[in-house]
Amino acid sequence: MKNQNLYNYILTIADNSLILAQRLGELCGHGPNLETDIALTNISLDLLGQTRSYYQYAAKISGEDKTEDDIAFLRIEREYKNCLLVEQPNTHFGYVIGRQFLFDVYHFMLMEKLQNSKDETLTAIAKKSIKEVSYHKRFSSDWIKRLGDGTEESNVKMQEAIDDLWRYTDELFLMTEAEKIMVKEGIGIDVSSFKEKYYEEVAEVLKDATLNVPENKYFTKGGKEGVHTEHMGYILADLQYMQRTYPNMTW
């Protein structure tokens, strides 16, 4: 493939949206009330829409006879480039919110920068996405505050989730080979450039929510290089079920 680096770069961003949308899709109908059900479905739908735009673009530049669905459904686990954070399970609502919040703050900063990419298609996707992501961030930050500063029980649960998910945050700022090359070409974003700002913003919201900023400095990484947690295989088993069972059909 001629544009292998760009292709990989697109997937590095898109796979996060796909896998998080998939995780949120599991919750539909099972949330704490109808309003949160509807809001989380909205977020899932936004992320899916973004995923499709990225994959359609990736399919186009692949120069092969690929579709968005081939990219979404027909890779092996090692080829998915999403970060470990988004594949973490819906252990309880605190984890759903914690995962969303820790991702949204990052996602927003990434989209902010991607709007100025030299690649026009990515710029267009980022401009559309940033409006959605800013809503996601407001939703998840508000819930972090509600749960952190709600009841004693909710504070404990929210803290538990943040503590557990914290070790997946550092990976967001690691740069893969494809990313580094794309940065050099003015297409990709140097994610490490907003790492500090990320942790500041996260800390501010957590403090507002009367939550502790974890001091843990031991991080887990690998997702961006295709080395996932044990959860990923099960996510893909569901995601790919139809396409693997009934190959080469139109749905």
Place this chain on the structure above:
Amino acid sequence: MSEKNIKNLEEIFEARIARDEKIEPKDWMPEKYRQTHIRQISQHAHSEIIGMLPEGNWITRAPSLRRKAALLAKVQDEAGHGLYLYSACETLGISRDELYEQLHSGKAKYSSIFNYPTITWADMGAIGWLVDGAAIINQVPLCNTSFGPYARAMVRVCKEESFHQRQGFEIMLTLCRGSEEQKAMAQDALNRWWWPSLMMLGPTDAESVHTEQSMKWKLKRKSNDELRQQFIDQTVPQADLLGITVPDPDLKWNEETGHYDFGEIDWDEFWQVVKGHGPCNKERMNARVNAWNNGEWVRDAAMAYAEKNANKKVAKAS
């Protein structure tokens, strides 16, 4: 209030309905009207949210990104329908929590159709096509029902349901134009959903209670059997178009009546499911009760947080 006065009020009330005026929540209404509406509207609301479960079951496994997004959006619409209907019901002086309590304790009913399992992707097509289709037939007349908030909710709901129905039919059409396996999947789904869909339109007129009063209040305009006939007459040609067979050997066009004749419905099965012994009654209830119980700490936190913030604002203002 004397009995004579109440009688008078009732006469005025019935006359308003007869004149096609809408009854609004603040208007005087007979207690029986209120109770009947709470029962029917909440039953409808419960059906919407229980109805999210069988389709929600396929969101993570939808076969394409486009189908996944459409299914998510559909299930979200159903949540929205639940929301409007609970709100309409609340105007009658009952809280959402009380309504949930009735659902979770088994006191309130919901549409039995959702107690059937969704075991293949084709079920997403069959549900949209048949179940949303039958729902529309049930609900379109309610757009003119006498209770204002219910009638207005129904106008919005029906618009979305007809979109769901077209989407379901389109899933079926894609399957029927696809491979042999896909077509077999579509046929199998029709086989399993046909009879339960007919049952969705309610027991036969001979066995149906409440009908006369409901007709007067415009909660019902046609009898269950009339609605069922309308559904069959509308749906059979669509099955023909798809090229799949309705699983009823007695189904036959009747030149004389201008309707389809159809075979005997297994009412024993219907009552078995209504009484709680269908294939998924337990699973559906457990899912709702678990969601509610697991969400309690979240709702409590939201309430506590809102109170704290309201207090802070008061403190600032004073």
